[in-house]
Amino acid sequence: MADHTTAAHSKSSPLMLYFGIWATLLILTFVTYEVAYLELGPFNSVVALVIATIKATLVALFFMHVWHAGEKLTKMVILGAVFFLLLLLGLTMADYISRPWS
Amino acid sequence: MGMPTVVPQQRFERETYLNKEYGIWSWLLTTDHKRIALLYLVSITFFFFIGGFFALLIRLELLTPAGDLVQADTYNKLFTQHGMVMVFFFLIPSIPATLGNFLVPMMIGAKDLAFPRINLLSWYLYIIGGAIMLHCMMTGGVDTGWTFYVPFSSNYTNTKFVEAGIAIFIAGFSSILTGLNFVVTIHRMRAPGLTWSRLPLFIWAHYATSIIQLLGTPVVAITILLVAAERVLHLGIFDPRLGGDPLLFQHLFWFYSHPAVYIMILPSMGVVTEIIACFSRKRIFGYHFVAFSSIAIAVFGFLVWAHHMFVAGISVYSALVFSFLSYAVALPSAIKVFNWTATLYKGSIQYDAPMLYAFGFLGLFTIGGLTGLFLSALGINVHVTDTYFVVAHFHYIMVGGAVMGYLGGMHFWWPKISGKLYPEGWARLAALIVFIGFNLTFFPQFVLGYMGMPRRYYDYSHMPEFQVLNVLSTAGSTVLGVGYLLPMVYFLWSMRYGKPAPDNPWNAAGLEWKTESPPPTFNFDEEPVVTWEAYNYEELDAPPQTQEVPVAR
Amino acid sequence: MPDSTVIGLQHEEEQHPELLHHFVDAEQQRNAASLGMWVFLATEIMFFGGMFCAYLVYRHWYFADFGAASKSIDATLGATNTAVLICSSLTVVVAVWAAQTSRKTLLVVMLVLTMLFGLTFLGIKGKEYKDKFDEHHVPGASFSFNNVPVPGHPGEFANPRHAQIFFSLYFMMTGVHALHMIIGLGIFAWLLHAAWKDRFTPEYHTPVEIGGLYWHFVDIIWIYLFPLLYLIDRH
Numbered sequence: 001m002a003d004h005t006t007a008a009h010s011k012s013s014p015l016m017l018y019f020g021i022w023a024t025l026l027i028l029t030f031v032t033y034e035v036a037y038l039e040l041g042p043f044n045s046v047v048a049l050v051i052a053t054i055k056a057t058l059v060a061l062f063f064m065h066v067w068h069a070g071e072k073l074t075k076m077v078i079l080g081a082v083f084f085l086l087l088l089l090g091l092t093m094a095d096y097i098s099r100p101w102s
Numbered sequence: 103m104g105m106p107t108v109v110p111q112q113r114f115e116r117e118t119y120l121n122k123e124y125g126i127w128s129w130l131l132t133t134d135h136k137r138i139a140l141l142y143l144v145s146i147t148f149f150f151f152i153g154g155f156f157a158l159l160i161r162l163e164l165l166t167p168a169g170d171l172v173q174a175d176t177y178n179k180l181f182t183q184h185g186m187v188m189v190f191f192f193l194i195p196s197i198p199a200t201l202g203n204f205l206v207p208m209m210i211g212a213k214d215l216a217f218p219r220i221n222l223l224s225w226y227l228y229i230i231g232g233a234i235m236l237h238c239m240m241t242g243g244v245d246t247g248w249t250f251y252v253p254f255s256s257n258y259t260n261t262k263f264v265e266a267g268i269a270i271f272i273a274g275f276s277s278i279l280t281g282l283n284f285v286v287t288i289h290r291m292r293a294p295g296l297t298w299s300r301l302p303l304f305i306w307a308h309y310a311t312s313i314i315q316l317l318g319t320p321v322v323a324i325t326i327l328l329v330a331a332e333r334v335l336h337l338g339i340f341d342p343r344l345g346g347d348p349l350l351f352q353h354l355f356w357f358y359s360h361p362a363v364y365i366m367i368l369p370s371m372g373v374v375t376e377i378i379a380c381f382s383r384k385r386i387f388g389y390h391f392v393a394f395s396s397i398a399i400a401v402f403g404f405l406v407w408a409h410h411m412f413v414a415g416i417s418v419y420s421a422l423v424f425s426f427l428s429y430a431v432a433l434p435s436a437i438k439v440f441n442w443t444a445t446l447y448k449g450s451i452q453y454d455a456p457m458l459y460a461f462g463f464l465g466l467f468t469i470g471g472l473t474g475l476f477l478s479a480l481g482i483n484v485h486v487t488d489t490y491f492v493v494a495h496f497h498y499i500m501v502g503g504a505v506m507g508y509l510g511g512m513h514f515w516w517p518k519i520s521g522k523l524y525p526e527g528w529a530r531l532a533a534l535i536v537f538i539g540f541n542l543t544f545f546p547q548f549v550l551g552y553m554g555m556p557r558r559y560y561d562y563s564h565m566p567e568f569q570v571l572n573v574l575s576t577a578g579s580t581v582l583g584v585g586y587l588l589p590m591v592y593f594l595w596s597m598r599y600g601k602p603a604p605d606n607p608w609n610a611a612g613l614e615w616k617t618e619s620p621p622p623t624f625n626f627d628e629e630p631v632v633t634w635e636a637y638n639y640e641e642l643d644a645p646p647q648t649q650e651v652p653v654a655r
Numbered sequence: 656m657p658d659s660t661v662i663g664l665q666h667e668e669e670q671h672p673e674l675l676h677h678f679v680d681a682e683q684q685r686n687a688a689s690l691g692m693w694v695f696l697a698t699e700i701m702f703f704g705g706m707f708c709a710y711l712v713y714r715h716w717y718f719a720d721f722g723a724a725s726k727s728i729d730a731t732l733g734a735t736n737t738a739v740l741i742c743s744s745l746t747v748v749v750a751v752w753a754a755q756t757s758r759k760t761l762l763v764v765m766l767v768l769t770m771l772f773g774l775t776f777l778g779i780k781g782k783e784y785k786d787k788f789d790e791h792h793v794p795g796a797s798f799s800f801n802n803v804p805v806p807g808h809p810g811e812f813a814n815p816r817h818a819q820i821f822f823s824l825y826f827m828m829t830g831v832h833a834l835h836m837i838i839g840l841g842i843f844a845w846l847l848h849a850a851w852k853d854r855f856t857p858e859y860h861t862p863v864e865i866g867g868l869y870w871h872f873v874d875i876i877w878i879y880l881f882p883l884l885y886l887i888d889r890h
Contacts, residue, residue, distance in 0.1 A: 022745040036886035048882035081697035085704040095420035214677035320702035336795040337823035
């Protein structure tokens with residue numbers, strides 16, 4: 001949970017942070033768009049997903065206040081869900097990529 | 103038994119959650135977790151008998167080799183609806199929605215769950231889903247199997263799959279909200295002094311169950327939406343004619359439906375742990391092992407789903423991996439069985455009805471679990487897949503395990519819930535009838551499956567040698583039915599004519615036993631402060647002068 | 656019960672009229688609501704996750720056809736929508752700060768702006784859907800995707816059946832996302848009404864925080880949808 005007293009006392013710092021993150025997100029979106037038009041072979045997908053993950057992480061950490069979360073439980077919930085999602089994606093794809101037929 | 107506690111004299115003036123308010127709206131608009139638990143109890147019992155009715159028709163058809171009772175299409179609808187009703191409208195909610203709702207706040211010393219209104223919403227969602235399911239069944243039904251594989255369910259069946267899918271989707275939300283409520287409640291609302299290591303194992307079991315409900319149910323929800331979209335809007339992603347893969351459906355479906363079976367068994371294991379500790383008068387052996395095994399089952403349960411697809415067309419390498427993981431998931435369950443057995447060793451065993459159900463659970467769950475290991479072996483799986491061997495395996499766990507645990511828990515906590523004692527003699531008799539009926543119904547099915555009888559066939563006239571075992575199975579099902587009807591009758595009887603129950607008729611450990619039977623609306627007169635470890639049976643059974651256990655003033 | 660406890664409880668209730676009776680204090684209530692929303696978002700990750708799984712499988716199988724189909728949806732509109740949602744996330748987090756610091760006007764303005772951004776998003780989405788409808792790219796009887804070249808493979812044409820799978824996924828994924836957006840707008844309309852009625856204070860503004868969490872989550876889903884649907888093979 002965000003620390004209410006610090007936010008109330010330091011008026012400008014969270015706002016500066018929020019605008020900074022906002023600008024970063026917009027720049028990263030622009031980068032994603034432009035890089036998609038470059039020829040990078042299989043790395044196009046990798047770059048796109050890495051940038052998307054950075055953006056998502058910034059939103060989670062700073063807009064959703066996970067950075068200032070008082071307890072580890074919040075992070076555990078997110079990481080847990082992401083872990084099980086990756087399990088679904090990973091083990092399913094493991095079947096598909098190991099099939100010798102199309 | 104332990105020391106009898108004094109039956110309160112002022113019973114009729116004392117306000118309880120039952121007599122606090124009267125009238126239908128005080129029930130339909132309640133936010134009291136105990137009343138909601140009873141609302142669920144009535145509803146799931148209703149669906150249990152609906153599902154049981156379909157089972158009876160199935161067994162009647164299988165009395166003779168020929169398909170002479172119902173038509174083939176009707177039979178398809180019977181096993182489909184038996185499965186859908188039993189899985190989604192009975193087993194998944196059963197213990198968590200009834201015993202869990204009633205006991206979780208009490209066991210942790212809270213006044214209610216974290217979100218009482220969401221709890222009520224959860225029940226309404228269940229009812230709406232159930233009503234839609236009933237309507238669907240009464241106006242034509244579904245014949246896709248409870249597993250509604252594509253492309254039959256998306257493209258070829260002429261039955262009302264979308265309606266059934268919507269019903270299950272809505273009931274799924276009920277399940278998700280219950281899980282959410284439990285997780286937040288257990289994290290945030292434990293009484294002072296109640297550390298995680300002092301929690302009853304019933305709570306650990308429900309916590310693990312809730313994790314599965316939260317992470318798995320959304321996947322089957324989106325899967326149902328995808329199939330419905332394909333069927334209605336032609337947004338086809340499973341259609342082989344477009345290049346779609348029916349196996350993708352199976353991956354998504356079983357990603358939920360395998361962990362779902364752990365939703366159905368974990369709470370039962372929690373119940374059995376409480377009963378065994380109480381009726382052996384001993385602390386559970388290996389508390390931390392049992393607690394972590396619940397979490398392990400929840401996590402490992404998500405790693406094994408493709409063992410339902412060994413012969414469906416997944417790659418051999420993938421099958422090997424899932425086979426290995428399926429062996430691994432048996433380990434935490436086995437750990438529980440060892441710990442229960444070790445608890446019984448040198449315990450002071452009492453054979454009250456709850457304990458009889460717990461014993462039944464121990465044996466039948468073990469058989470069911472071991473046959474699961476047989477099925478994890480690829481070699482055996484190829485031969486017995488889609489035969490009655492599989493049917494017997496999962497009924498041993500679902501009925502011999504989960505339902506026995508549920509009945510045991512209902513008996514154990516009935517005095518707390520209703521304030522009345524059930525008739526012990528009849529209860530022991532019913533437990534015995536259930537045990538005999540169950541084995542007579544389902545053991546022959548292992549043999550039938552091994553001999554090659556396929557499941558979901560209404561006509562086995564090409565294999566008339568199967569008839570004898572089928573007749574035994576059907577006979578067993580009628581005995582089982584009697585065994586299930588008896589508790590209905592005597593529980594209802596006890597509400598009017600049963601002896602008033604003391605606060606703690608079993609002299610059991612646990613915060614729920616420290617308040618009145620039935621409890622007041624806000625559970626405790628004062629917030630408890632816990633300074634003792636779980637299952638402190640030595641203290642409870644000690645001579646009177648050390649009987650007083652401190653509660654905060 | 657000793658008198659001091661009763662008085663203590665009354666004091667708690669006066670300070671926090673929103674305190675529900677089954678919670679011990681306002682902090683427990685706040686922590687419960689926050690954990691509840693995070694757990695709900697975890698379920699939403701799995702809900703969308705099923706569709707991401709389907710997408711992954713077919714992109715693996717039909718990369719070329721997916722590339723062709725992806726090229727036919729408007730990446731500029733997609734990028735614009737991404738920017739719109741990022742702006743809306745900014746207004747949400749400023750709204751939460753405004754609630755924390757008793758700035759009612761700012762709170763109301765931010766909530767209104769958030770909703771405007773959300774509506775803009777849906778409007779652009781509507782335009783995209785209309786375009787797809789006009790081009791016969793909506794799966795079903797009228798679907799057609801003939802003679803569309805595969806990017807990077809001159810002379811080859813995309814398989815219309817596989818392209819139809821792409822569009823099914825496109826509509827399902829963006830459709831379910833848009834549905835969540837609409838629900839988000841409903842939630843924010845309620846927050847706006849409550850803020851207007853002075854319901855939120857620095858001590859109690861939990862609905863704004865947890866409504867904000869929901870909105871950011873919907874933004875994060877779009878952050879992934881954009882490259883996966885619009886930018887498969889643009890080079």
